[in-house]
Amino acid sequence: MPRRVVIHAGFHKTGTSSVQQVLRTNRPALKPRLRSLLKGQMQDVTSAARGFSTWRDPLSLGKFQTRFGALLDGLPPMPRRVLCLSAEELSGHLPGRGDLCNYSAAPPLAAAMARAVQAVFPNTELAFLYSTRGAQGWLRSAYWEHVRSSSLTMAWEDYARTYAASADLDGIVDAIAAIQPHPVHRARLEDGNGRPAGPASPLLDLCGVPEDDQARLELAPPANERHGDAVLLALLAANRDYTDREARNAAKRAILRAAEERIRD
Secondary structure (H helix, E strand, C coil): CCCCCECCCCCCCHHHHHHHHHCCCCCHHCCCEEEEEEEHHHHHHHHHHHHHHHHHHHHHHHHHHHHHHHCCCCCCCCCCEEEEECHHHHHCCCCCCCCECCCHHHHHHHHHHHHHHHHHCCCCCCEEEHHHHCCHHHHHHHHHHHHHHCCCCCCHHHHHHCCCCCCCCHHHHHHHHHHHCCEEEEEEEECCCCCCCHHHHHHHCCCCCCCHHCCCCCCHHHHHHHCCHHHHHHHHHHHCCCHHHCCCCCCCHHHHHHHHEEEEE
């Protein structure tokens, strides 16, 4: 049974990839204090979370809780370490497509995770952490992520009007905290500058990693950074120009490959 469970459950486009990269890169150095589980190690769990964020039915939520509990139950003993789980998909899909206009799936998903933790580790302390970001910056980053990874053709101005409410990340954290008997923390991406481990420091704080130890960790460049506007506009044009999915994806891969080559040059 772990000494403590810390769940870092989002949100997308708030530096979570950089946080997970710190945990992954420094796994050996952090091993005496914590065991980390990242999204690649819980794909069936995050798939169920995304399913619930789409369907919002009791069966989907029950499937998520069952899979999350099975993940915890299959872990080896770690009595002196903190168990740290970090995956933004634990709050469901990134909002901003079709009818998915916010993170309102996150509170029931957090409640399901809390029930699973209590069932598997009944005497273990639990805390949640949610990474947040200023509304305008987050909304624009979410828009371009959809342009890059989906067939979205909506102009930025239309997207911003349609999905403005999706950027109220603090409101969702408030809703989670209102129904949780366990501590719910938040960390704003913009406040990570100057911390020893950047945006990973708030999570490492909750995991009991001292700042002196954080300062000795290997920090990689920011992960999953947004491309320049010219590249993003080219991706948007590809979404609009190609109705065939394979042709569209091939065109977008070529755009991204050329952009990466320019960066290397």
